[in-house]
Amino acid sequence: MSELAPRRRPSLLLLVLLAGWLGLGVATAGPAAAHAELVSTDPGEGARLDAAPDAVTLRFTEGVSLGAGYARVLGADGERADTGAPSVDGGTVTVPLREDLPDAGYVVTYRIVSADSHPISGAYAFVVGDGELADAAAVADDADVDPLVAAALPAARTLGFAGLAVGLGVPAFLALCWPAGWASPRMRRLTTAGLVAVAVGAVLTALLQGPYAAGAGLGSLLDPALVATTGSSAFGLTTLGRGALALLLAALLVPLWRRAGAPTAQESAGLAVLAGGVVLTTAAVGHPVAGPLPVFATAVTAVHVAAMALWLGGLAALLAGLVRRGAEAGELAGALPRWSRIASGSVAALVVTGVVQSVREVGSPTALVSTTYGWVLLAKLALVLLLLAAAGVSRVWVQQHLGVARPRPGGRRRVTAHAFAAPASGADEQADEGTVAAARVRAAAQARGAVEDVGPLRRSVLVEAAVAAVVLALSAVLVGTPPARATLAEPVDVTLPLRSAAGESGSVQLSVDPARPGANTLHLYLFDDAGQLAQPADLRVTLTEPEQEIGPLEVDLEPAGPGHWVADGMSIPGAGTWTVAVSVRLDEFTATTASTDFPVR
Structure with a gap:
């Protein structure tokens, strides 16, 4: 995060908020959220009926869809006893049955997709007349998630998240901190690759959703029926829309790269709208749209995603563009103070929104340490703390190599050399011009010496970037993991x-x-x-x-x-x-x- 660490010690803030969350979780632990659960059936499990019902009804805790899944009723011999036309109304699935069913045992088997895009499957049995209760496990052939599909989905999400950070964060860094970077071919290639990665990740995620929901293998990746089903769902439309917006954003950036200049105010507004669309379509799938307060949860997630892109994209731009051997003192002095403020705000936003998301998805300290979701979240938290530690190393380097002593009535304090590259504050305007000029000369001399050896700073930023890549991968795993509240x-x-x-x-x-x-x-x-x-x-x-x-x-x-x-x-x-x-x-x-x-x- 370079200079990079917020001056208000975000690691301490993070720990304080985490402690508050632990206490809040004890008081607010409640029903599961953001993951559908079966709450009732008609007929019930093991029920013995005098006559066959007209339909079987399954009720879930939230809205569901059949998607690429199924809901059917089978006889003890595995033959279909339903009409093949199940319907969904919110959280209720109705499976019409054939007429004149004989006295026998029947098995209800289902695989549906919850609002957070996760498949939910199960089976149970009931009896009509004097028939024998069927073995639901033996009759139902519920497909589990294919292991290759289960591994490919987080990989596709990771690709999309990494592309999001680079594709949005790098141009934001250029616009806010380093206008001269618009002339850098390296920044152009990095941004374009990031936006293409967003599009590719979106397409792969949409294609994999079909086999994931249906319990099929990678061989069904291009199955027309699965592709059409996903493409017509809210998840598919939102995901593919994200890819389309990313490509459109890449196309609108082409004129800026060609003229090697910063965008105009009108161009900036257009780019910001498209970038906001990419962020919103990233946030509007998965856990945020399921459970209580979906609009609020989506907004919180959007802020989280935007802060992540600003922070990690800035790291990528620093590593690939500014923090290099032979970097000009003026570039470092002009970009680092602006980046420091942005990084501070991004980390604060990440901490606050992360705590809000955790309370919603985890709910209690017990769930934090007893579920897969909770342990992955703890691993992500540990890596974020490591990120902040690496950022602290970067900040110390900047203070030591770009810092100068500045006289002040009543004492002395340290200021950074790049502070003199920024517009003067009101206090500076009142200072003695000769003193300020002398300080600027000393600052420039120290800055020229500092850029001759940026190795330590580069290594620190490289560690931040490497840890951030792992954090993105864990975030992709969390998206595909049922919330802790739902599994506790x-x-x-x-x-x-x-x-x-x-x-x-x-x-x-x-x-x-x-x-x-x-x-x-x-x-x-x-x-x-x-x-x-x-x-x-x-x-x-x-x-x-x-x-x-x-x-x-x-x-x-x-x-x-x-x-x-x-x-x-x-x-x-x-x-x-x-x-x-x-x-x-x-x-x-x-x-x-x-x-x-x-x-x-």
């Missing part, structure tokens, strides 16, 4: 008193792990009044989701020792607030119950 599940471990008409009689200890939709493991321990493990005459456990009117669902228990029962593979159909109820008949005359609610995410 907290196991249940609770001891409840058993109550009867006569009062309390013993207790029951329950644990449910991992308390997620799908297969779970329940352990139950029964204790008598003396705290000893007890063996009842009868024991029954049920699951109910009152808000969604699901259940009670019987839980099959297996004895695992004295006073101990296990339900391994206990199925929880979907997210919600579930009630587990235990009914215990200790003898012919005494029956007790206990129940507790727990969240499933």
Whole structure:
């Protein structure tokens, strides 16, 4: 970040804001955001119906689309029982069924795309009449994400992010800090390559989205049906629009490169509008557009992206253009103070918007250290701190090599040589002209000596650029990783008193792990009044989701020792607030119950 580090110690600000976020997360941890979850089905999992329904309904926590996915109902033999025309209305997917279905077991299998572009798949079974419950796992052939596609998508995003930083950040650096750089062929090549990388990354991301959503391999990259499906979706249109805007921006920069001059005010306005469009289309996909407050989240992400481009693009311009052997003192003295202010503002914006994004996507310190998203975010944070440390080294070099002593009433203070290259402030105008002139002479002499050995500064900026490249790669991984809030599940471990008409009689200890939709493991321990493990005459456990009117669902228990029962593979159909109820008949005359609610995410 060169001179480069903000004078207000952004690393300290970053740590303070992180600490505040940790505290805020404890108070605000709530339901999952920015990732769709199945909350209810009709018919429910394991339901036994007298007659076949007209349709199967799946309800999710947010808007979804079928895209390249599917939603279908299969018989136990794998034959289609639906009409092949599922419909989507917001977060509800309806799958019409064929008429006159026989009594049998049926499997509902789905693969849909959430608003943040991630595929969500699953399967469950129900029974009509006297048929047997089908094995959903055996009948459904849910495709997982192809490993090559899973690796190619973050690579395409990384290419696009790197191109964004260079393609937007370099011309911004030239316009704001180094007008003479418009004549540099190296800056032209760097900017053009960056904007082309944005376009190529956008096209590759759009092409890969089809196989990613469908669970297909790279061989389906150019499948016309997948390409058409992605191209007609909001994700596809926004992503391809970003590529088109980047190419248009590259075309509008051509006249500036040819005349090797800074843009006019009118040209600057046009370029700024296009650059803003590239930033906005980058922010308006993925996690920001899903979950609560999408407009606010998109705006925060846009500021984050713009700050990233200004900071990292400036680093690239410094490394490729200014910080080189034989650099002119006047160029360094004129560009570095302006860049320092821009870098300071960019880092502050990155810290603030990064904290806001983290609170929204992570939600609590527990999620930070127990999910893939959280660990990747921590790695990114550590690298940002390393970036700030490298920036501090750059700043020290600038102060040591371009700094001069300037007399001042009541004491002395250090100022940089390039401060004299900038327009004089009001205090400078009141200073003694002879003193200022002498200081300028000394500053110029020191600056001429400094540019003869820019090796340490160049190495420091090179470290910043290398670490920044890794940060961009981690950002690309985060975009494709479900938010921590959506994946965090907290196991249940609770001891409840058993109550009867006569009062309390013993207790029951329950644990449910991992308390997620799908297969779970329940352990139950029964204790008598003396705290000893007890063996009842009868024991029954049920699951109910009152808000969604699901259940009670019987839980099959297996004895695992004295006073101990296990339900391994206990199925929880979907997210919600579930009630587990235990009914215990200790003898012919005494029956007790206990129940507790727990969240499933």
